[in-house]
Amino acid sequence: MAKTIKARAQVKGGVCVVKALISHPMETGLRKDKKTGKVIPAHFIEEVVVEHNGAKVLTADWGPAISKNPYMNFKFRGASKGDTLKISWRDNKGQSDSLETRIK
Amino acid sequence: MNIDNKRRALLKGTMAAGVAGVAAGAGLLTPRLVLAAWPKSAFEAKSVDAAMKALTGMASLTGSSEIQIKAPPIAENGAVVGVTVSANIPGAESISILVEKNASPLTSVWHLGANTEPFIGTRIKVSKTSSVIAVVKAGNKLYSAGREVKVTIGGCGG
Numbered sequence: 001m002a003k004t005i006k007a008r009a010q011v012k013g014g015v016c017v018v019k020a021l022i023s024h025p026m027e028t029g030l031r032k033d034k035k036t037g038k039v040i041p042a043h044f045i046e047e048v049v050v051e052h053n054g055a056k057v058l059t060a061d062w063g064p065a066i067s068k069n070p071y072m073n074f075k076f077r078g079a080s081k082g083d084t085l086k087i088s089w090r091d092n093k094g095q096s097d098s099l100e101t102r103i104k
Numbered sequence: 105m106n107i108d109n110k111r112r113a114l115l116k117g118t119m120a121a122g123v124a125g126v127a128a129g130a131g132l133l134t135p136r137l138v139l140a141a142w143p144k145s146a147f148e149a150k151s152v153d154a155a156m157k158a159l160t161g162m163a164s165l166t167g168s169s170e171i172q173i174k175a176p177p178i179a180e181n182g183a184v185v186g187v188t189v190s191a192n193i194p195g196a197e198s199i200s201i202l203v204e205k206n207a208s209p210l211t212s213v214w215h216l217g218a219n220t221e222p223f224i225g226t227r228i229k230v231s232k233t234s235s236v237i238a239v240v241k242a243g244n245k246l247y248s249a250g251r252e253v254k255v256t257i258g259g260c261g262g
Contacts, residue, residue: 063208071186076221
């Protein structure tokens with residue numbers, strides 16, 4: 001299955017800046033299919049967890065108002081080049097994905 | 105209050121684990137990443153105050169000039185509005201981002217780790233011209249700031 005998360009994590013002056021993009025429809029459940037007129041069911045990421053060397057750096061609860069193909073940008077201290085950052089998400093249908101990336 | 109909530113969640117999780125073992129085996133449970141349940145009532149609340157009350161038990165928001173919200177003054181496409189929130193508030197534990205005039209104002213809650221800066225950038229849906237509100241929880245207080253975003257095309261597919 002194709003990986004859905006792209007991320008870049010860079011340490012600058014003691015602060016690790018992370019920018020990540022996740023492929024996901026983030027359907028609100030309010031839209032109608034224009035051809036069939038049926039409501040497109042809600043399908044959105046509910047939780048996101050970011051870990052650095054096994055410790056949780058950020059956890060987020062999301063609702064359907066986060067835009068399609070969600071973007072997130074955050075910063076934390078205490079990371080070094082070469083450390084591992086793990087980003088995971090889980091959606092309302094129980095689907096999930098995660099990415100481990102090296103901090104540069 | 106936080107510790108109690110965590111203990112409750114942990115205990116709930118531990119008890120649920122026994123049941124979860126059986127249910128997961130039967131394919132009835134979907135795995136979660138964290139123990140705390142997704143705050144459904146907060147995400148379904150119809151006002152900023154109701155959402156924050158459901159989320160934290162508190163409804164009183166104290167305006168703060170220490171929270172900066174960057175958002176476009178006019179968004180051509182309400183479905184993708186870039187927002188950055190940064191707060192200079194010691195002990196900031198979480199940042200919640202709400203859109204006042206969305207049917208359900210709460211968009212997201214970001215829980216900060218001990219070494220994580222109170223800074224979040226993301227993209228949200230704004231259904232019509234509205235204030236984007238950031239609420240920072242620090243200890244037993246909720247600090248907030250807002251910024252108006254005008255929308256020319258609605259954000260939820262309307």
